[in-house]
Amino acid sequence: MPPAVRLPKPTLTEQQPPPADLSEVASRLRERYLPxxxxxxxxxxxVDALIGTILSQQNTSLIARRQFAALKTSYPQWxxxxxxxxxxxxxxxxxxxxGLARVKADYIYNVLYxxxxxxGTLSLQDTHDLNDAEARALLESLPGVGMKTASCVLLFDMARPAMPVDTHIGRIAARLEWVPARWNAVKVEHWFDEVLPRDWPSRYGFHVSAIRHGRETCRAQRPLCGECVLRDLCPSAGVFLAGSPTAYPVALSKENMPAG
Incomplete structure (x- = not known):
């Protein structure tokens, strides 16, 4: 009897093909929130950007900036x-x-160590000379630095075409039925990496405008579907407008969001 042939695992886009309305959604979000x-x-x-990103996790931007300024005052050199x-x-x-001072202190110290x-150096300046994959691999090799943290540094501080996924973006993708609601943030980010144009303007524009949309309109509870620029494209709008806000699953809860 011949050995069983192991078929290659389908890619994420083979499991969930790119949506036909992706460019239209991106265009509307950009026009509304980030023209x-x-x-x-x-x-x-x-390294400054990485430590700032670590401080921003589960923190307000005001507190993160204050903590970073305090660190730089106390430690002019890392x-x-x-x-x-x-x-x-x-x-x-x-x-x-x-909050989380001890946890963040451990992360920062372990990265520096x-x-x-x-x-042999507390600098990452040479990452500017690496390609995108090499820069990501170096960041993710550091303790406590997961895919999302690396993506934030790449996108916001290195002008690289990364696509961090947070609860807002995951929720929007699930409500648009682009991805299954059961997918976690890492899987959704890998999917976006496959379907979005691989350039900084497209990914920065989509990331920032989608987060603003999630905060202001497509909220976890009581989304404002009547004011939504995607209302005619969103399969979930009718459910919420019918007055059943819990009838559609909310993707990427805190339980399945990665820390990094």
């Missing part, structure tokens, strides 16, 4: 933070206010 793109930003020191250790970093973060141990 003018900002100039791409390249951080002079991506070598000083490495020497001070996680206890010292935690003390600085607590002094600046905000790994950089020193593996690269």
């Amino acid at each position: 003018t793109l900002p100039a791409p930003r390249r951080s002079p020191e991506p 070598e000083a933070a490495l020497a001070d250790g996680p206890d010292g970093i935690e003390g600085v973060l607590r002094g600046a206010g905000g 790994r950089l020193e141990e593996t690269r």
Whole structure:
């Protein structure tokens, strides 16, 4: 009896083909929430950008900026933070206010320690000379840096065509029935990576405008479907407008969102 032939696993776009209305949705969201793109930003020191991104997780932007400023005041060079250790970093973060000080201090210290141990420098400036895949691989090799954190640094601080997915984007994709509601954020991000144009303006524009849409209109509870620019394209609009806000699943709950 011949051995069984193992068929290749279908790609995500073979499981969920690109939606025909993707470009129309992207265009409407951009027109509504981000008609003018900002100039791409390249951080002079991506380590600063990475630490800032770590601080922003489960924090308000105001607190994250305050904590980062406190760190830079206490540690003009990151070598000083490495020497001070996680206890010292935690003390600085607590002094600046905000929660999860110990967790974030450990993340920051471990990133700095790994950089020193593996690269002999607390700099990531050379990532600007790497291609997109190489830059991502380097970021994701650092402790506590998952796909979403790396994508945020790549998109916002290195002008690379990444596509971070948060609860808002996942919820919108599920309500549009682009992806199954059971998919987690990592799987949805991989899918978007396959279907979106691989250029910075397209991905930055979609990411930012979709998040604003999720916050302002396509909210987790009581979405404002009557005001939605995607109302005629969204299969879920009729469900919510009929007065049954719990009849359609909300994708990417906190339980299946990755920390990194």
